[in-house]
Amino acid sequence: MEGPIALLVEALRRIDPDAGIVDAADWMRLAVLLDGETTPAAMPDNADAKPKQGPSADAALNDKRQAAGSEQDDEAHRAATEDDSESHSGYEADESTSELFVANSSVQGDALPMLSPGGRALPAPLAISRALRPLVRRVSAPELSPVLDEEGSIRRVVDSDLWQLLFRSRTKPWLELALVVDEAPSMRIWQRTTRELTELFARLGAFSDVRIWRLRIDVEAAAPQLFASTGRVQRSHKELLGSAQQRLILIVSDCVSPAWRSENLIDWLGDWGKAHPTGLLQVLPSQQLWSRGALGHARRWAVSAPAPAIPNQALRRRALSTLPPSTSNSGVPLMPPLPMTTLAPDRLGDWARLVAATGSVQMVGFVFQPSPIEVINKEGPIDWQARYQAFRENASPKAIKLASLLAAAPLRLPVIRLVQASLLPGSGQTHLAEFFLSGLIERVESAVGEPEPVDADQDPDQIEYDFLSPELRHRLLSDGRIYEAIAVQRCVGDYLSQRLDGPNPFLAAVESGDPSRAYSEMGGGEAFARVTQQVLNWLGVPQGHAKLDQGARRGSVAGASTAAETESMGHAESDPTAAEVRMPSP
Numbered sequence: 302m303e304g305p306i307a308l309l310v311e312a313l314r315r316i317d318p319d320a321g322i323v324d325a326a327d328w329m330r331l332a333v334l335l336d337g338e339t340t341p342a343a344m345p346d347n348a349d350a351k352p353k354q355g356p357s358a359d360a361a362l363n364d365k366r367q368a369a370g371s372e373q374d375d376e377a378h379r380a381a382t383e384d385d386s387e388s389h390s391g392y393e394a395d396e397s398t399s400e401l402f403v404a405n406s407s408v409q410g411d412a413l414p415m416l417s418p419g420g421r422a423l424p425a426p427l428a429i430s431r432a433l434r435p436l437v438r439r440v441s442a443p444e445l446s447p448v449l450d451e452e453g454s455i456r457r458v459v460d461s462d463l464w465q466l467l468f469r470s471r472t473k474p475w476l477e478l479a480l481v482v483d484e485a486p487s488m489r490i491w492q493r494t495t496r497e498l499t500e501l502f503a504r505l506g507a508f509s510d511v512r513i514w515r516l517r518i519d520v521e522a523a524a525p526q527l528f529a530s531t532g533r534v535q536r537s538h539k540e541l542l543g544s545a546q547q548r549l550i551l552i553v554s555d556c557v558s559p560a561w562r563s564e565n566l567i568d569w570l571g572d573w574g575k576a577h578p579t580g581l582l583q584v585l586p587s588q589q590l591w592s593r594g595a596l597g598h599a600r601r602w603a604v605s606a607p608a609p610a611i612p613n614q615a616l617r618r619r620a621l622s623t624l625p626p627s628t629s630n631s632g633v634p635l636m637p638p639l640p641m642t643t644l645a646p647d648r649l650g651d652w653a654r655l656v657a658a659t660g661s662v663q664m665v666g667f668v669f670q671p672s673p674i675e676v677i678n679k680e681g682p683i684d685w686q687a688r689y690q691a692f693r694e695n696a697s698p699k700a701i702k703l704a705s706l707l708a709a710a711p712l713r714l715p716v717i718r719l720v721q722a723s724l725l726p727g728s729g730q731t732h733l734a735e736f737f738l739s740g741l742i743e744r745v746e747s748a749v750g751e752p753e754p755v756d757a758d759q760d761p762d763q764i765e766y767d768f769l770s771p772e773l774r775h776r777l778l779s780d781g782r783i784y785e786a787i788a789v790q791r792c793v794g795d796y797l798s799q800r801l802d803g804p805n806p807f808l809a810a811v812e813s814g815d816p817s818r819a820y821s822e823m824g825g826g827e828a829f830a831r832v833t834q835q836v837l838n839w840l841g842v843p844q845g846h847a848k849l850d851q852g853a854r855r856g857s858v859a860g861a862s863t864a865a866e867t868e869s870m871g872h873a874e875s876d877p878t879a880a881e882v883r884m885p886s887p
Contacts, residue, residue: 431650435654491555555594581667
């Protein structure tokens with residue numbers, strides 16, 4: 302088969318390797334239908350005249366379009382800038398606004414539930430999908446029933462006048478994926494990121510099967526435990542060994558848990574790396590943060606792959622560090638080097654090319670060092686001033702700025718993501734990790750004064766955090782500007798109003814104006830956003846159901862008096878009427 306149809310079939314097979322001439326016919330039929338729905342433009346009087354062709358005419362037309370577009374963009378930018386400056390100078394609106402709240406388990410109040418749009422946890426999912434394209438490869442699947450080869454059957458009839466159907470074997474992705482997710486307490490903030498990453502792997506089309514395994518650490522026994530995705534029965538790590546199809550093992554962790562320096566877990570890594578290609582996805586994106594965990598004590602190797610999908614044991618390796626090799630009592634290395642990548646698309650692309658053995662790619666692999674697990678004594682008062690000083694000295698400027706902004710907001714992961722996206726869009730997961738690993742915050746205690754129990758199955762978005770002391774919160778607020786703390790609610794509200802169908806919605810609440818429709822168990826808390834009544838309508842809160850108050854109510858987290866707000870903003874008394882929205886207690 303030759304001609305345009307052959308080209309179309311070839312293009313379709315880049316999307317679906319099983320596509321044939323019937324699919325091409327369907328696409329052409331769809332194109333005709335779509336083309337028929339368009340309204341043809343009116344033809345000019347000199348329609349028969351041949352239009353001027355040539356690169357010079359096209360270039361001139363493009364230049365005019367670009368110039369016109371740039372002028373429109375400039376005008377739009379100036380208008381947006383003027384609108385933004387006006388809103389910052391007075392924050393006056395034509396309609397009432399309401400405050401969205403995150404609940405506090407120690408406060409109760411009548412409220413209406415609602416879903417608030419959240420922020421995306423996985424950065425640049427499209428770029429990550431493109432980076433993983435080297436893993437998209439298909440192989441013959443003889444165990445599957447064959448499919449009719451329409452093109453081959455037609456060719457046989459035309460060439461030999463033999464009316465006999467031809468069949469061809471199906472194809473399938475060449476790899477299956479075992480995703481081992483570390484469930485250490487420090488990994489709680491990455492749970493939604495891991496969930497979005499799992500969904501991306503499932504949609505990628507590179508794996509015939511994506512199976513999730515959960516890695517937990519028994520702190521008392523210092524031993525790793527492996528569970529299936531939704532199972533509660535402990536499984537053997539050897540279940541990942543051996544497969545009828547090539548299996549890729551990817552471990553998602555921050556390597557902060559002390560178990561990464563235990564000989565038990567290192568034995569597991571060695572068994573997996575000797576049988577399958579095994580990689581480590583480090584969720585901490587900064588090398589400065591890696592040194593706080595097991596990677597800071599691991600030996601580094603440069604590794605490359607001579608063939609596709611080979612076990613780590615068969616990788617070419619060259620030592621990069623001078624640390625003593627990790628060996629057992631018999632002198633045999635406990636594990637082969639473990640190639641490491643991060644969520645950065647370029648690093649994921651290098652890892653994908655290493656697995657597929659496309660191009661001359663070298664990556665860094667780590668061999669973990671077994672060492673005794675230290676027991677940290679948590680008794681005694683916490684010196685928040687020392688932790689604050691250490692954070693100021695070691696953290697990046699954006700992480701310090703993020704901490705200052707979060708001092709004016711309730712500390713829940715969905716709210717933190719919204720503050721990042723609306724007030725600090727240049728920040729990323731590095732700065733979020735710096736903040737959570739700073740030691741400046743802790744989980745909120747229960748009503749009886751004890752820390753909330755740690756449940757590995759608990760949604761991390763429902764976990765409440767707070768700063769170590771009110772003095773620390775005030776100190777962080779003083780690092781920023783007063784008007785920035787006051788603007789947190791408004792800026793987050795503006796961000797939400799532009800993304801009403803945004804990803805990762807989370808449960809919030811608005812203070813009820815009708816107690817008969819309210820839920821007293823929704824709780825109370827500190828406001829994290831201010832939105833208009835129109836936005837509340839979009840979020841399912843009808844007109845009149847939310848409580849309206851004259852003037853914006855400032856939460857205690859702002860740490861600034863009304864007089865200070867008035868002096869800094871110059872318009873606190875001109876705020877429009879406001880209602881309040883809350884997020885339910887966990």
